[in-house]
Amino acid sequence: MFGYYYGIDWTYIVFVVPCILLALWAQHNVNATFTKYSSVYSRRHISGAQAADMVLRQNGIHNVRIEEISGRLTDHFEPGANVIRLSSSVYHSTSVASIGVACHEAGHAVQYAKGYAPMKLRAAIIPLTNAGSALSFPLLLAGLILNFQGLVLSGIALFGLSTVFQLVTLPVEINASRRALTAIEAGGLLYDDEYPLAKKTLTAAALTYVAALAVSLGQLLRLLFLFGGRRDD
Numbered sequence: 001m002f003g004y005y006y007g008i009d010w011t012y013i014v015f016v017v018p019c020i021l022l023a024l025w026a027q028h029n030v031n032a033t034f035t036k037y038s039s040v041y042s043r044r045h046i047s048g049a050q051a052a053d054m055v056l057r058q059n060g061i062h063n064v065r066i067e068e069i070s071g072r073l074t075d076h077f078e079p080g081a082n083v084i085r086l087s088s089s090v091y092h093s094t095s096v097a098s099i100g101v102a103c104h105e106a107g108h109a110v111q112y113a114k115g116y117a118p119m120k121l122r123a124a125i126i127p128l129t130n131a132g133s134a135l136s137f138p139l140l141l142a143g144l145i146l147n148f149q150g151l152v153l154s155g156i157a158l159f160g161l162s163t164v165f166q167l168v169t170l171p172v173e174i175n176a177s178r179r180a181l182t183a184i185e186a187g188g189l190l191y192d193d194e195y196p197l198a199k200k201t202l203t204a205a206a207l208t209y210v211a212a213l214a215v216s217l218g219q220l221l222r223l224l225f226l227f228g229g230r231r232d233d
Contacts, residue, residue, distance in 0.1 A: 011222050011225055012222065014222075015219070015222035015225070016218045018218070019211070019214040019217070019218035022210075022211045023212065025211075026204075026207045026211040029204050030201075030204040030208050031073075033200055034097050034201055034204070037095060037096050037097035037100075037197045037201050038097045038098065039095065040096050040194070040197055041094050041095050042094050042095065042096055042189075042190055043194070044094075044188075044189065044190065044191070046099060046189055047092055047093060047098070048086055048098040048099055048101065048102035049066050049092070051098075051103050051106075051189050052066050052084055052086065053106075054183070054187055054189060055107065055183040055184075056109060056110070059113065059114075061113050063082060064082050064084060064106075064109045064113075065081075065083040065084070066083070066086065066091075067084070067086070068085075068087075068088055068091040068092075069085045069086065069087055072087055072089055073087060073101075075090050075102070075105050076105060077105045077106075077108035079108075079123060082109075082112075084105045084106060084109055085105075086105065090102050096190060096194045096197040096198045097197070097198065099190060100180065100184070100198030100201040101201065101202075103180035103189070103198075104176050104177050104180040104202055106179075107175070107179035108176045111172065116172070118168055118171050118172045119172050122165065122168045122169055125161065125164065125168065128161055129161045129162055129164075129165040131158070132158035132159060132160075132162060133158075133161075136155045137155060137159070139152075139154050139155035139158065140155030140159075140227065141155075143155060143227075144227070152227050152228075156220070156224060156228060159220060160220050162216050163213070163216040163217050165216075166209070166212050166217075167213060169209055170210065170213055173206055173209045174206055174209075177206055180198075180202060181195075181198070181199055
């Protein structure tokens with residue numbers, strides 16, 4: 001098959017492997033950064049749950065629940081339920097890392113409440129992205145078997161929806177961190193020497209979304225390189 005030499009798929013090595021290595025590094029970096037700053041406790045003694053609540057109140061939001069969930073770095077905001085779910089290590093902890101993460105999730109709640117356009121767009125394309133993930137490779141495979149380029153391109157296009165999703169997700173995450181840091185500074189949730197540590201935690205987390213976009217884009221480019229230029233016989 002085109003792209004294989006001596007049994008090695010060089011397109012995977014060129015387009016995908018560097019992105020996977022970036023993703024592995026980003027994941028290691030966020031885990032290491034969170035672990036490091038989880039042992040640095042804020043002198044204000046504010047827990048993650050309290051910090052998230054303060055961010056909500058700063059923005060006039062009073063209808064969002066804050067709940068504790070199990071796991072590590074499983075923190076998220078669920079728009080449909082209007083609830084912020086914080087992992088136990090964030091919910092109760094007074095560390096600068098936990099406060100940063102909790103305020104980030106509160107930032108998502110603020111985005112939702114204020115109708116932040118990229119977040120609304122991300123929510124709107126989730127069903128399309130899920131459908132694309134399920135159908136892209138079956139269509140691509142059917143197109144290759146039937147030698148029908150239209151199906152091949154349709155499969156690639158559906159896979160591309162995941163790249164679009166990652167592209168839209170990136171500014172949503174970066175904006176949530178900016179809102180979090182602004183709220184931390186405005187509300188005095190951390191001392192001046194603690195603020196940069198929370199910022200480092202959120203920056204490390206943001207890099208995981210950059211890496212996820214890179215992986216998706218690399219895979220899309222590989223599919224286009226391998227199959228995008230084929231012609232029906």
